[in-house]
Structures are given as C-alpha cells and as structure tokens.
Amino acid sequence: MSVTSVKLNGSGILAAHQIEALAEAGAILRDQPFAVGQVQPASLDLRLGRRAFRVRASFLPGPGRPVRTCLDQVVLHEIDLTAGAVLETGCVYVCELLESLALPAGIAAAANPKSSTGRIDVFTRVIADGARAFDQVEDGYHGPLFAEISPRTFPILARTGSRLSQLRLRNGHARLDDADHLALHARERLVTSQEPSISGGVAVSIDLSGFGDGHLVGYRAKRHTGLIDVDKVAVNEVLAFWEPVYAQGSLVLDPGEFYILASKEAVRVPPDHAAEMTPFDPLVGEFRVHYAGFFDPGFGAAEAGGEGARAVLEVRSHDVPFILEDGQIVGRLVYERMAETPQRLYGSGLGSNYQAQGLKLSKHFLPPR
Secondary structure (H helix, E strand, O other): OOHHHOOOOOOEEOOHHHHHHHHHHOOEEEOOOOOOOOEEOOEEEEEEEEEEEEEOOOOOOOOOOOHHHHHHHHEEEEEEOOOOEEEOOOOEEEEEEEEEEEOOOOEEEEEEEOHHHHOOOEEEEEEEOOOOOOOEEOOOOEEEEEEEEEEOOOOEEEOOOOEEEEEEEEEOOOEOOHHHHHHHHHHHOOEOOOOOOEOOOEEEEEOOOOEOOOOEEEEEEOOOOOOEEOOOOOOEOHHHOEEEEEOOOEEEEOEOOEEEEEEEEEEOOOOOEEEEEEOOOOOOOOEEEOOOOEEOOOOOOHHHOOOOEEEEEEEEEOOOOEEEEOOOEEEEEEEEEEOOOOOOOOOOOOOOOOOOOOOOOOOOEOOOO
C-alpha cells in the first residue's frame, strides 16, 4: 500500500483506524511495531528511542536546519536509554523517538504531553527538523521526530519505548469557531455549567469547594522525592510525593510550586469530536494550567461508559503568589471535528486511566487510603 492510496474521508482529526492505515502505507515509520494500546482513539503515543542527549539549552532548529545539526552545538553528553536511565530535575534532554513521519500533502500533526506525563510535572514537547514552533509538524513533513524532556519536580526513570508524548494528525481544517461551539453545546452539553462562557473555546473553572468531607481540593508536589518510573502503574505511595491541599473557597498558589486540582464542571467530548485544553491567557492570571491538553472522543461521554468527567488540572504559578477563587475560569476547551468517528472510544474497553475521574493523580500512584 502506498501513501497516495490511503483515502481520508473528510477533514478533521484522524481516528485510530485512519492512523493505522497511514502507518501501513508508510506515512508513519517506526523502528519497532506499534505496542499494545499505542494507537489511541484520536492520537498516537510516541515512544522514546535508544538515545537521549543532555543539552545545555532548549532550542528550535528553524527552517532548513535538522535537529541533529543543532544538537552538535548544545549537547553535553549522550545517554543510553536501552537499559533505562534517570532523567534529573532541572535538566533538559533531547531524545530520539522511535517514530518518524513521511506525511502526504494535506496532513499535518500536533503533539502534547500524555496526561500521565503532565500530572508528574514532566515538561515535554516534540521537535521536528526545520520547526519554527514546538509540538507542530507541518503539512507533508518527511523526517525524524525528537522529544525535549525536562522533569520539573520529580526525577524520572525512562527507557526505550517509554511513552511521554502523543501526536494528533489532522486533515485540513478541524477547529470549531464560537458559533460551532455554541451549537455543539446546545446539542451535546459539553460541560455541566448552565450557561458556560464560550469565547475561543468553552470555559472551564476551578473547584475549590472541596471533595468529600475534609475539604480536599488537590495536591501540592513535594520536593526531593524518590524516582518515578514512568512505565510502572500504581506502585508509588501518594504521601511520599504529594502533600494534600485543603481549602474553603480560595487557594494561594506559591510561586514555582506544582499543584494538581480539578475542574468544577464535568466535561464531555462527543464521539465525533476531540478537544484540547488551551493555555490560559497570562493577562488574566500569571499561571499555567494543563500541560497535557488532549481529550479523546468519548471522554466523559455516556457512549463510552462515562457520565461526565472532571478535567484534572496541572497548575503552576510563575513569578508571584496568585489567589485562585472557587469557580474562577482557568482554561478553555477547544473542540475539533473528527474526520471519522473512532471505532473504539476513550474508556470503552481501552484500559483508559481517567474515564469518569474526579480529582485523580497520575496512574503511577496507588489509590489514596
């Protein structure tokens, strides 16, 4: 099968079966066969390759420059990932990925950290040869992919095959405008707000009223903890890495600290759409919400066994303390059309970790006791 023989019906985000067809046609190249669960309903998990490079500074290659050429100017040392390696906090690494691309004309891609990556405060973004921006792959790109990785709070243990980032492929225009969002909400009720703010996406606010009887609103990451193995599920004690945060209506974010909080609204992504949480406008508040921005078709949807799910928010204040109030808008969900409805939705027998979630840490941690 050739790339030109793959028929993509309609514009929008490519579904899992379309991603697999592109891979079979040679548009997605991989050093090893796809792992079980690597192809998600509307995205492809990207796997770390055999080598990582500790670099002295982050960079973008810019037009006409390969990433490998830029690496020669900033690399400090090379790390073998085949047996696993520790990536330290405060350091920047550039890792080869097992996947590369030979996209046909009309197909572009965008990347984001996986949810589990963002929830342990590992900052990661994808770089392509000649890129002018992180996490963006131009229409028709042919070339390798690399991941820039910077653990911010916890040191991590990663290896060849570890999956920290995810890639969405897009055929033509898919993003909804405000009128489209209003119409979709009227049809599907995207969030549980009675009258949500819709402007550049659907507003999501913070829940600081408390979960359960103890007014738990979230968790603040501890410093100087042990390692997190990114491939091991439900092995770490919560209190060894996190401090519970209790509040009644407001919370002061300390500069440089990392918090896990949750949205007040339950969120729903219909089967024929996908969504992305966009970074919040810094003119409204000097903090960042949600490293991991992709929401798959079926997230929180009844069709996939959900009845709405909270958006878990990774929050960091930058230079000054900042007061968050209960119900304050902290982000916006932007919805995009699917080119085709996925054959299997998020949460429907896929082992999805965060369907029907409330306030939930990453999959690496044992359930709170």
